[in-house]
Amino acid sequence: xxxxxxxxxxxxxxxxxxxxxxxxxxxxxxxxxxxxxxxxxxxxxxxxxxxxxxxxxxxxxxxxxxxxxxxxxxxxxxxxxxxxxxxxxxxxxxxxxxxxxxxxxxxxxxxxxxxxxxxxxxxxxxxxxxxxxxxxxxxxxxxxxxxxxxxxxxxxxxxxxxxxxxxxxxxxxxxxxxxxxxxxxxxxxxxxxxxxxxxxxxxxxxxxxxxxxxxxxxxxxxxxxxxxxxxxxxxxxxxxxxxxxxxxxxxxxxxxxxxxxxxxxxxxxxxxxxxxxxxxxxxxxxxxxxxxxx
Ligand code: PAF
Numbered sequence: 001x002x003x004x005x006x007x008x009x010x011x012x013x014x015x016x017x018x019x020x021x022x023x024x025x026x027x028x029x030x031x032x033x034x035x036x037x038x039x040x041x042x043x044x045x046x047x048x049x050x051x052x053x054x055x056x057x058x059x060x061x062x063x064x065x066x067x068x069x070x071x072x073x074x075x076x077x078x079x080x081x082x083x084x085x086x087x088x089x090x091x092x093x094x095x096x097x098x099x100x101x102x103x104x105x106x107x108x109x110x111x112x113x114x115x116x117x118x119x120x121x122x123x124x125x126x127x128x129x130x131x132x133x134x135x136x137x138x139x140x141x142x143x144x145x146x147x148x149x150x151x152x153x154x155x156x157x158x159x160x161x162x163x164x165x166x167x168x169x170x171x172x173x174x175x176x177x178x179x180x181x182x183x184x185x186x187x188x189x190x191x192x193x194x195x196x197x198x199x200x201x202x203x204x205x206x207x208x209x210x211x212x213x214x215x216x217x218x219x220x221x222x223x224x225x226x227x228x229x230x231x232x233x234x235x236x237x238x239x240x241x242x243x244x245x246x247x248x249x250x251x252x253x254x255x256x257x258x259x260x261x262x263x264x265x266x267x268x269x270x271x272x273x274x275x276x277x278x279x280x281x282x283x284x285x286x287x288x289x290x291x292x293x294x
Pocket of ligand 1: 129
């Protein structure tokens with residue numbers, strides 16, 4: 001495992017791999033503060049690609065002015081130690097100026113998909129995500145890139161980015177990794193105190209309640225959203241920012257769920273910590289009972 005900080009070196013090492021050895025390259029883009037969710041992506045990348053690159057870069061352009069860019073957890077030594085057991089080939093950990101050189105002025109915007117849900121409350125967030133990913137894709141030129149379903153909207157934005165700009169890469173999305181309590185793994189969980197961590201389990205519990213309502217035949221988007229909101233209202237320490245019930249592919253707002261695959265997504269504050277989570281509901285094509293995946 002080699003740690004590479006310079007984009008030129010990362011590109012040239014991988015160019016050689018591609019030319020001389022005709023190997024497939026997998027990229028797991030991260031902002032570090034690695035947890036089991038990231039490691040599940042790394043394991044899948046290891047299985048499906050010859051050469052695995054994990055990028056670790058806390059991307060300034062995807063943070064709003066009042067967000068947690070400066071206090072975002074950074075510990076490359078710990079992250080490197082965690083990855084040591086996973087037989088990856090390269091960690092790409094560039095400093096900011098390697099990704100955003102002086103006078104950087106080219107940004108990528110995925111219109112429409114970027115403006116809803118997270119994009120509505122974090123304007124510019126997905127412009128930052130799409131921009132850094134376009135840069136990483138150009139440096140690494142991965143055959144496959146790996147993302148977690150926890151950032152559901154991000155996966156849609158990435159798929160659209162890849163299709164629209166003709167990046168020659170396959171976007172692989174893996175299920176949300178959760179604690180036994182159901183809490184979705186997130187680097188931001190590190191901000192939670194123990195009591196807050198217990199409180200935060202109410203988020204997934206609320207999504208499961210929506211899933212149960214759906215399985216019992218509820219098809220009103222408003223009532224599904226209300227179910228989630230009222231479950232969360234039982235926990236006064238949680239401030240729900242939004243819960244949305246949309247088409248899982250287009251993020252179009254829905255009234256009736258009918259036979260669409262639906263994304264129920266939420267963002268909430270526990271103390272100062274902002275967390276997101278989601279669940280996908282999809283009808284079984286044949287038979288009366290609904291099938292639901294997390
Ligand atoms: O999901 C993340 O950690 C980030 O948004 C990503 C994809 C690494 C881009 O900075």
